[in-house]
Amino acid sequence: MLHEVAIQARLAEGAEGVRRILRTVFMAEQIPVRNVAQEVGLPVPVVAAVRGELEKRGILTRKGGVSLTGKGLSVVQSELGLSCRKRFARPGVPPIPVVLKDLCGRFADIAERRPEVDVKLDQSHATPETVLRRAVYLYEHDALEGRNLLVLGDDDLTSVAVGLLAQHLEIVLGQVVVLECDGRLVDFLGVINEREGLPITVIARDLREDIPGDLCGQMDVFFTDPPYTLSGLSLFVSRGASALVPEVGKQGFVSFGRRSPDETVRAIGSLIEMGFAPVEIIPGFNEYVGAQVLGGVSQMIRLISTGKPQPLVTGTYHGALYTADLKRRRQGDRASH
CATH class of the missing domain: 1.10.10.10 (Winged helix-like DNA-binding domain superfamily/Winged helix DNA-binding domain)
Incomplete structure (x- = not known):
């Protein structure tokens, strides 16, 4: 059955x-x-x-x-041999520390004013608690203080949470750069960064194109919550790989939804092929507002570079990228048969 x-x-x-x-x-x-x-x-x-x-x-x-x-x-x-309903606690998603409750409220007030999602770009807003949890997680893994951080796409405002946390902890960040293709977000982030005094550079950039040359090989860390597709994962992580200093131990943080076993093998395989060791995967780390495609959650994948990263995509990317692109391609394939 x-x-x-x-x-x-x-x-x-x-x-x-x-x-x-x-x-x-x-x-x-x-x-x-x-x-x-x-x-x-x-x-x-x-x-x-x-x-x-x-x-x-x-x-x-x-x-x-x-x-x-x-x-x-x-x-x-x-037939299945089930009889026991007893539950035990699993290692879970780290909670927001109580001492950061006020900071979470401050970030939530900012997040309420962010632009509406553009589903054509696979945008889906993470909850304020999730975004601040990301910032704390990066801090805990020595990815903020004195570090050069590249954020690839930022409809969740992760860079803002990082900046606010840095202010709260009174730490000095390295260079923090956001590459974002949505002009509404570029403008919004610029306004917020100026108003809050955050040391973040926002650059309008479609990641189908290579990252700016002056970022290549200069960053210690990258963060991305890429499109839902495997091609999106490969492209965004490739851009992050291009940005990292070419040595062992640099980090990448990737928020990506769980997939079927076959797709998971392909996803993790692409990360390994680029020279990254996935050292930690936390299911359900990211919660989203109304993200039915993701089931409302996605996992956090922490990567460590094993040497000089090898991006799978270099130069301009011409393939399907977002969920809508893949649907159009499949419809076109069916129509041609």
Whole structure:
């Protein structure tokens, strides 16, 4: 049954993915589909498709969210061997320190005024708590004080959170540069940086083009929350790789949604091919406002350079980049057949 449901729902994670969804529902007894998606690390539409197939088979019902029917309970107990609902705490996402509560409120006030998302650019705003958590995480890993930091795309205002945290901690940042293609954000960041006295340089740049030459090989750290696509990940990390000082131990911080096992192999493989060691991956680190494609969350991947990084993309990039680009390309391919 699990294999059949996976095939009908086109679930790349296969029968094991269906089992994880059923176990999550079993453990919770009643649970919203969005919470199921977050628990198993799949997009909400994918979980909804599996739910639909299980409802057809009388396994799940929507009463009180998602729950097992009597038949479903019998199936998970007798065929899947599940019986225990006890939960234990997992290593989780680091909370915002209490001493930074006021700073988080200050950043939230700024974030409320940022431009609306442009879905054509795969923008999706991270919550204020998430963005400040990123800044704290960078600080904890010696990626801020005296460091040259490149932020590749900044609709979340991560650079602003870094600047505010630096002020709060009374630390001196190195050079902080933002490359951003959205003119609205370039203007907004410029206004905020001037008003708050933040030492951040914002440059209008479409990352389909190479980074400015004076940034190549000059940065200690890069941060990016790239487009949802694998091509977006490869391109943005390539630009970050080009910017790093060519020696061992430089860092990259990448916020990227969980993918199917096959896509994860390709994603992590591309990072390794560029000369990065993924030394830490924290699921659910980033929470987003209404990001259905991501299931509302994405992981934080911390990278360490193993020597001179080798970007997979150099020069101008002409391929599909954003989710909308890939959809148009697939539609064009179908139309040509």
